[in-house]
Every structure is written in structure tokens, then in C-alpha cells.
Amino acid sequence: MTTAAAYREFATGETRGLSPAYERLSLAVSRDRDLLDLIDTLPPVKRQPNLLFGVVRLLGGPVEDPTAFREFTLEHWPAVAAQMRVRATQTNEAGRCAVLLPALAALPQPLALLEVGASAGLCLYPDRYAYRYGDRRIGTGAPVLDCAATGAPLPAAPPRVVWRAGLDLNPLDVADPADVAWLDALIWPEHTHRRARLRAAASVAAADPPLLVRGDLVDDLPALAARAPADATLVVFHTSVLYQVPPPRREAFVELVRGLPGHWLANEAPDVLAHPGLPEPPGDALHNVLALDGRPLAWTRGHGQALVWFG
Incomplete structure (x- = not known):
């Protein structure tokens, strides 16, 4: 292109x-x-x-x-x-947790979360945020994440997370004003609600910082995954990350993550991570595909604002 x-x-x-x-x-x-x-x-x-x-x-x-x-x-x-x-587009949109929530909550609890391309790690706290799917509210935390959900199996409560870690070539620190300024610069001009959400989510992360490791998604993933507690369900996940990875390296990552214990949750554009036989997307806007262990479940919008379940 x-x-x-x-x-x-x-x-x-x-x-x-x-x-x-x-x-x-x-x-x-x-x-x-x-x-x-x-x-x-x-x-x-x-x-x-x-x-x-x-x-x-x-x-x-x-x-x-x-x-x-x-x-x-x-x-x-x-x-x-x-x-x-x-620099890289390290958009760390906590709102994406709203489209991950149904899949995460359905897995055996508790969870050990490992995010690839974690940026500052704000998507490692799905258990700390609250969610609003139309008239349905889940959780009591802050910020409140709004998502228009169609056909999704919404849980009664957020998942239980006992370990959280992130892997990134250049992890960002929510305690560093320069790093937060870059995250703010990546938010689209009119999206004042996302700026407020960034500040609220950054406060959550600063109060209980995740384990963030500087490293490569292929070379350094196995060692970090091995640090997860054995009595929790490991979930390796990523959202809108693989488009920045060259195709050969992307293929190596997919082969690697399929062989790790636990589960693999991906939320990527269909031209980046292909899934044969997808239904038609709901409209002309760009949608990602939420997939668990390679099985597509839903169409999602890039900032977590909408979820259309088909899995």
C-alpha cells in the first residue's frame, strides 16, 4: 500500500x-x-x-x-x-479492556496476565476498572469504561488477577511526566474523555505498578511467561500491536505463543493476524478481531468502544 x-x-x-x-x-x-x-x-x-x-x-x-x-x-x-x-505508536488505551473482559472472565480463575506490547501497562488492570455496556454495569472501580456490546456473554464480575506483567521494546513509566506526555500526545484531539481516562488509569497503575520488562516478543517472552505463578491461568495477550512487527517475526511469535502453557488472547486487525472464514464486519469502519487461542470470537473497535460477538 x-x-x-x-x-x-x-x-x-x-x-x-x-x-x-x-x-x-x-x-x-x-x-x-x-x-x-x-x-x-x-x-x-x-x-x-x-x-x-x-x-x-x-x-x-x-x-x-x-x-x-x-x-x-x-x-x-x-x-x-x-x-x-x-518513537512508536504506544497508545495505551485502557478502554480496550472492555472488549477483552468477556473472554478473560470466562477463563479459569485466577489469572496471570502477560501483555505483549504493554506500553505503560494500563491494560493489565481489567480487574480494577468498572465497565458500562449500555444499561449493564460491571465492577466498582475507576475509570468506568463504556462499550457498546452486541451479543457478548457479559460476566457478572471482572476477572481475578493475581499476577500482571508486560513486555515491550520500550516500556513507559506512568510516574515519568515525559512518558505520560507521549501517551497524551497519541490521543486524538477531540477525545477529552480518553485523556481523563488516561489519567485515571495511570493512577491505578502508579498505585500498584506492574512488572514491565524491556524485551522482544519472541526472544524474551518464554522467560517472562515462566515467571507467572503456577496456580494461576496464564493469559498472554496483545491488542493492536502486531502491525508494528515485520511479518516473519510476527509468524515466529504466533508459533511461539501457541506453544506456551495457558491461553493466548489476540485483538488485532484481520489483515495483520488472519482468520479464515470470518463473518462480514459490522460496517465500513476498521475493526479488529478478538481471538482466543486462534479462534475468532468478536469484531472490536480500536479503542474498545464497541464489541460485536460472533464466536
Whole structure:
């Protein structure tokens, strides 16, 4: 896929109806030869819209107006490119726990959670948050995670977690203001509710920090998994992570995780982690597939805002 096509797809598939600012920016970039030529000097994995827009926001640039964005990005391109080369889209959206919850709660309790691509580890606390699925409320914690659920087997209570660990090439620390600033920069401009959720979830993590290990999802996963308590159900999970992993390494990870004890819970785009025979997605917006041990269960939205169960 060309860079222009990727930005058009981001506009129509991910941001339409959710972020007018990023929809405008994505479409403008997709038609701007000067910006596209600059973006194409970066490695393919570093060209995605979320990374560019997040870096510009982090550097204090404008993202509401495409003309102002263009001027800032062209003028500050060396600084923008330098940040894009060393950073990754580490969106740590606690709201994704809402689409993981039905699968996690149905497994033998208690759980030992191990997240691959954990960022700051905010998705390692599904037991500490509260959930609102329409009129149905589950749990008593904070933040409250809203999710439109269709056909999902909703549990009576959150899962019980006795061990939580994360693996990431560059784990982030919620006690570090610079790391929290990067997480904030990755949140779309209009999503003030997600900024409030980030702060609330960061408070949960700071009060009881998870075990976060700097490492590779293939080389270092077995050793970390071996540290999980034997009397808990190990769940290795990831959400919107594998698109950043080159296909050969992705395949090696899938082969490895299938052989680990416990369960594997994936929430990834279907063109990143394929599942034959999927039903039609519910609409034109980009959806991920929630799958347990390789068996697809549901369509999900990227920030955990919707879940359509078919498994």
C-alpha cells in the first residue's frame, strides 16, 4: 500500500465520525506530494498517521488546521523525523479492556496476565476498572469504561488477577511526566474523555505498578511467561500491536505463543493476524478481531468502544 493510500484509509476507516481533525489531516496529507515525499524517507513501519500526528502534537505543533499543520511539519521536519524514527505508536488505551473482559472472565480463575506490547501497562488492570455496556454495569472501580456490546456473554464480575506483567521494546513509566506526555500526545484531539481516562488509569497503575520488562516478543517472552505463578491461568495477550512487527517475526511469535502453557488472547486487525472464514464486519469502519487461542470470537473497535460477538 502506498503512503497516500494508507493515509486515505486512516481517514475513512479509523477517524471518520470519531476525529474530524485527524480525518482532515489524513486526507490533506494523502494529497500533499511534498509531505508524502518526506514521509517516504522514513522506514515503512514509521510512516503511519498516528505516529506523525502524535509527534507533531508532542512538539507543540497544530493538528486542527491542515494548512498550519503542513507549515509546521515542513519547517520542523528534521525534528519531526528524528522523533518518528525513535518513537512508536504506544497508545495505551485502557478502554480496550472492555472488549477483552468477556473472554478473560470466562477463563479459569485466577489469572496471570502477560501483555505483549504493554506500553505503560494500563491494560493489565481489567480487574480494577468498572465497565458500562449500555444499561449493564460491571465492577466498582475507576475509570468506568463504556462499550457498546452486541451479543457478548457479559460476566457478572471482572476477572481475578493475581499476577500482571508486560513486555515491550520500550516500556513507559506512568510516574515519568515525559512518558505520560507521549501517551497524551497519541490521543486524538477531540477525545477529552480518553485523556481523563488516561489519567485515571495511570493512577491505578502508579498505585500498584506492574512488572514491565524491556524485551522482544519472541526472544524474551518464554522467560517472562515462566515467571507467572503456577496456580494461576496464564493469559498472554496483545491488542493492536502486531502491525508494528515485520511479518516473519510476527509468524515466529504466533508459533511461539501457541506453544506456551495457558491461553493466548489476540485483538488485532484481520489483515495483520488472519482468520479464515470470518463473518462480514459490522460496517465500513476498521475493526479488529478478538481471538482466543486462534479462534475468532468478536469484531472490536480500536479503542474498545464497541464489541460485536460472533464466536
